[in-house]
Amino acid sequence: MQHVSSLREPLVTGGKTLHDVTQDICYQVEAKPNLRWMAALSVALFFLGVFFYSVYRTVWYGIGEWGLNKTVNWAWDITNFVWWVGIGHAGTLISAVLLLFRQKWRSSINRAAEAMTIFAVICAAMFPVLHMGRPWLAFYVFPFQNTLGSLWANFNSPLLWDVFAISTYFTVSLVFWYIGLIPDFASIRDRAKGPIAKFSYSMLSFGWKGSAKAWSRYETVSLILAGVSTPLVLSVHTIVSMDFATSVVPGWHTTIFPPYFVAGAIFSGFAMVLTLMLITRVVFRLEDYITLEHIALMNKIMMVTGSIVGVAYITEFFIAWYSQVEFEQYAFINRATGPYWWAYASMMTCNVITPQLVWFRRVRYSIPLTFILSIIVNIGMWFERFVIIVTSLHRDYLPSSWAMFSPSIIDIGLYVGTLGLFFTLFLLFAKFFPVINMAEVKTILKYTGDNGPTYNPKAHAAHAHHPATHGAPASAPVTYNQHD
């Protein structure tokens, strides 16, 4: 039995019963793929083709295919890597941190957000591996004893920490996501009609039956995994930021990087979750599960983390001046007024000004505005990484080696290509897997649905913004005192 204030907005609208939840979410899995989905998949597959072509060029001809030069030897590749890893962070935040804080609204978005995490990390991993030039030797990053002697990996290097951080993050997210999927696969299995569906979902469901003891363990395991994922998600972007912060390059060598990167990661991740969810809820008709309330809550997190990022930008400038280090000061003046001023200006506009609009209730609850904001934030966050990486490198200590960076067509192809890879994976997920965690939504349905016993529609009459879908009769009357 749970107790929820009657003043809370319902998390599931439309007077849903338990069976409705199964029906609504399994519908997409069981139905034939619709035309819109197939059209979207074809576009994604086209860009996946672009990705494979760019990978072929990079691997066959070497990384000379990219626009890198002697001075700017890290550019789009690492920008894209950090951007994708950052996007992944929202998924773990929703699935782990919000679970520990008992934020029930996470239930309708955690499945898709975790899927997004996994696919984003796959995309991110492409860049450092391809930048090796000889990706078939990628296993050298692990501490293998190689044939030349017992030379091990260098554990003092943040790049090696990154290897451990990203691999742990990927596998932990995958396992956490899969354990959550098992009960829902069982739901689909028990409804399946065709032999292929029955077989596949039997395999995927691992023989889940929903017995009381299994559920009890399931909850314990979920809590423990959430408990270890919470510091993990903070550590991952901390370590990514250390790739820069432990160097001695002016503009990188700052102690503010870890918290600043983590906030930026969650900021861009929530923007991506919003972009995906706003599309998913319309395409799969999930408006009753991903309500305006959910969108407003995600907007608020975006605003908070966006403001932290804004403060970090200003702090960096202040510290550059306060440190009285000439090179540090030049790096920041050059960032804002040098040849890459346009990148800096885009970053400031998209990341500092845009999230402040969310203070307005009207913006927070508006679907078109939220959608536009989420795209702008993702563009801004890409520019942030570009600004940090390229502007710090392109004018180093020796003016004779100053250079500019311009991406080659293969650079662009790889970036656009990973977007294709990401959306291909996401579209396949959305079609064959339940996009919303049915079991978790059912858990909260009775007490936070708008037909639950503790929900009082009258208390909400004052809030005119919410569509009037309340008041459906309770389908499962509460009779828990009847037998006492």
Next chain:
Amino acid sequence: MTKQYALGIFEDEDVLLHAVENVRAAGVKIYDVFSPYPVHGIDDALGIERSRLPIAAFFFGLTGLSFALWMQIYMLGFDWPMIIGGKPHIGLPAFVPVAFELTVFFTCHGMALTFFTITGLYPRFKVPVMDVRATDDKFVMAIELDETGSQFSRLTQLLRDNGASEVNQKEMTNN
């Protein structure tokens, strides 16, 4: 070997919870309860002991931490010491990130494997279930019957009195 079960189907978690208490109070042993989502409080009602999984988690974490520290100290400190930037061979602060990541890695995967093993979860071709609606919207209480199934009518009455919407008899091959 096949076994007979009486299945009480319930519509609501709170009705089920009270039924579990009353059925156990009536001296009937409940085989298992199947539900579409975790029903809070059912562990106590069924007398399921608190899981010792958190203890396992601690030891998995400890294993990960020790392994990571041993690996880094052995490799860089003893097996092939390298001078990197004039720093000590065993620079513990630099070993913290990898030690932390491997602690999490071992905890998570150890927990997942333990969970799958003790709960008997593994990919299989066919899953025999008591009632397919238990993963949809019904709460199913299963009670084992003897060979003859003679207590069925008495149990039907008991379950009905405690709010079951239907009571079925089901034969299951032992699993």
